Amino acid sequence: MGRVGSRKVPHARQGHREPRRSTVIAPARSRRLTRRQWAAGLAVALALGLAGLARAGRLPVPSLSPGAWLPEPAVDRDALEAISLPDVSLLDPLARKQVEAAYQRAVDLREAPSPDRQALGAAFGELGALLLAYDQPGAAAPLANAEALAPSDVRWPYYLGRVARLAGDFETAAAAYARAMALAPGDVPARVRTAQMRYELGRIDAAVPLLEAVLADAPRTALAHELLGQIALDRGDAAAAIRHFEATLALQPDASAVHGPLAEAYRKAGQADRHQAHLEQLGTVRPTIDDPLETALEQSKVGPSAWLAQADLALRNGNPVAAASLYEKVVRDDPDSARAHRNLGVARGQLGDLDGAVRDLQAAARLDPADGGVHQVLGEHLAQAGRAAEAEAAYREAVAREPANGAAQLALAELLRAGDRCDEALPFYATAVALLPTDGVARVQQTFCLVRLGRYAAARDDLAAAVANPPADPDVVDALARLLAAAPDDAVRDGRGAVELALALERKRQSADARETLAMAYAEVGDFETAIRWQTEAIRLATAEHQTAWLETLNANLARYRQGEPARTLWPPYVLAPGATPQR
Template identity: 30%
Template sequence: MTRSRKGPAALVALSLIAPLPAAAQDFTELLEIRRVKETLDLNQVPEPDLSQVPAVDAQRLRDYRTLTAGALQHAAEPMQAQLAANTFGDLCARYLHYELHDAAAVCLDQLRELAPADFQWAYFKLLLQIASGDLEGAVAAAEEALAIRPDDPSTLIRLAELQVAAGDIDGAEAAYEAAIEAYPESATARIGLGYIALERDDPAKALQIFQEVAASQPEGSEANHHVGLAYRALGDADRAAEAWRLNQDVLIPMYDPLLERLRPLEEDVTLPLDRAVAAAAEGDYDRAIRLYEEILEANETDEEVHFRLAGSLLVVGDDERAERHLRRTIALNPEHGPAHFALAMFLNRAGRRTESAAHLERAADLMPENLPWRLERAQMRAGTGDAAGAISELERIVAADPAMIEARRTLAALLIGSGRAEAAVDQLQALVSLTPDDLQARFNLGLMQFETGRYAEARRTLDEALERFPADIATRHLLARLLATSPDDAVRDGARAVDLAQSVVDEQPALDHLETLAMALAEAGRFDDAVTWQQRALEAERQAAGGNSPQRLDRLALYQARQPLRAP
């Protein structure tokens, strides 16, 4: 619950403060002393177990509880009652912030009784129910919050997420759409609609939504992860992998009143660097930049501040200054691995690949335990033509972390490209075990098994792929060719090969597909039909290339001799 997300500019931070004549008031209605003292009873709020809270923060919580008790006890006039109520609310927010749920639940109930029309307490109750795992209670809390503020985007988004979890896709869609109507720029709500499209088996619509969100977000946005999921649902593993490579886990901003409520509570006790880091974590990069620069005015040699400032500058698009601060970080500490890595990624995006590669090599050498960096290094080596160096690095990576999916995927592709089909089979088998819904991995595994003579294994692999992805043309085509041409009698099935190949030709009458249908017909003993379709394939080749290859002419002669084709 402590994960920060910056709120949209169109919404104001929630506050207990509302204007009164000549004074600041914390609730939206005038609270009388008696009502405050009767409703807010700190003795009923259990003392939380602070053993898991950092020692400094735990002491602050104890001190703040003592402060709250004193404020309630000594409230003798309306303004003091208001301040006491405000302090009680601050304590409640702190308990919620540190996930001290039992204490937070009791004080929230008291605050909601005291100020039933105050939106934030209903919203905080919603957050508490979600954190506690009470989804039914969370839905009820969301409905109560929306009764107070019907068009609150953050509440609508959380309600939509709860409805998705409950299987109410229609309700979730309506909630997401209402959130977008209230705040059209809400990337989080649009991401939600993308997942609704995926739930309804419409990955093309989901892809369009996710791509629009990604285009509106900073470089490296986690929106690229969602784009990759849509591509995977469409069966395009290569584009999915490319989208995932673009994801640098830059959060999609989402307004969260709890964090807005807590920020002013913590600023008076937080060091300047902590305030800057918190601002960046909340997405308030302009404020973070300003705070970092103030720190550097006092101490220009602080390498960590230079590095963090560079990160915020990159997010807002100030590349020139970001590069300057990254280089200053490295000048101050040549062994600052994260700075080398960040500079390498920046230089690569700018097309300065030689220098980028040097910094990436240095970063990975400085922090060999950072496998994602080493994966980036391997991919950069592959991109510059050093396939052997990339394969060597990737083999070490998967040995260190056998479950690192992207490393295995990249290694398999490089092994295939290097003609090492047997080694590729091993990587692809592991990849299929790790990612059963990876169509491209299953297809490539079947293809490599076919090419290495593992015909029975290839059939099992392709049959399983077709069970999961019955509409995939490439899988149907490869299986049809295997069933038609395998030298293994137990693998061949001419009749099924014809059915598969015919379905492929009906959808895409491409040259290779026409030829596979001819192979299947020959295996089924229908040689006259095989000759007809092979002649169609030859005509298609002549139209495309101006002539025919000897191999395809030999196949025609084979069928005319009433002989089926066998794979080598």
């Protein structure tokens, strides 16, 4: 569409020199004043007059900076970069109007007889930011103009850095981010992005001090940890790489892309089991950084698509109130959006409105009946609302639509177990643990069902197969050790095997349940003195944790050990009860 201006200049900041103030205004008869000198004299006279009024109590005293009352230099139109409006026909109508209006504002202000420098800079900046926010071409030129006209505004070089970074022009991005960092030396995102670009350019020695300084000021910056981890891995320092990558995942567990370099670091460290475990978790989600300027870009967007993205972000960030409000806007504008109905239901569920959540999730299921995930989430909310029969129907629809949905298979199995229907639950547990081999809780819940049905040997065999494939889940190891120590079936018990497993488990986690399991194992091999010592420790920890329901079983087993009798109670009754989970 329209194109304004023709001359292009580098993205350097454009400054201006303030006119010198004269302390003595020469009489008119001694020399002829230029227009600028006359304006400066008038400005000084106005300032003195206003100050006199302020001293008289008739006006507040203004806060004046040097030169504040002097006129700014005129805008040099020829020094500005040409701007153009790209084809925005594919944007939502509201977004299209927003961008077109911003473009027209910039054009009108630029062509005004005496354009206001600040207003024009803001108009260029708004246009460039919107083009960047909507992933449209042509953002660099208006942003460069905004920086030239308002060189002290950190937004414009920062957004120029983003434009160049997304285009793969790391040299230009590094320079732009560095200018932003100079304007805001303590800004974490500006420092991290500058370091990131330096790393991409191979300037490692310039990147590392920045990242270390960031972590000294903001130790929970996951992206800084990830970059330092990558640098350490490149340098062959596997231990430092592991430390930084593990810190990244501790801060952002969903950053699945980090599992790749972390797996490589463990391989270099000679830890094959952890190498394989992280390879299996490798995904595409990169670490993020809390970035107010990039958030402002996202929040500037309008229209259903933008509101949907903003709502999703609010929901991920734990703000269901804001998310629900935005999803409601989307639903009003686009009532056939299954995604908006689904996520609105999730947000309402988090706010405690289960009835509203179910209504929206049912609407989502009607709009997109092939989406098994929608039926699964509907089942979860129906179960929370106490509507078990409807929840079961929703879960069965979910697994019928998506048989490979391990979470849906597990949810249905748990619902059936909660209804004391373990014989029906076991096939779904079997499918779930096959689809979710690293989910130890699912396997232990399957064990609960097998134990309640008296199928101790089957439970042992399943747990033993899982433990034989490292890394073994601690809950699975604990369950197997208990079966070997205290199963009512004589053919299942193996005291020595139980001791070996329980000792290794207790070394990894010094918890009350690990010590209870170890006591069971020693009692099974006849070492009741050691069993009593470990059981006493378990009771001490459970008492400190106020686990009163558990203490009854713990004390009963302690009495058995004192009488020279091994345990035959695998778990407290409330753990094996319908609907229980392995966690106490």
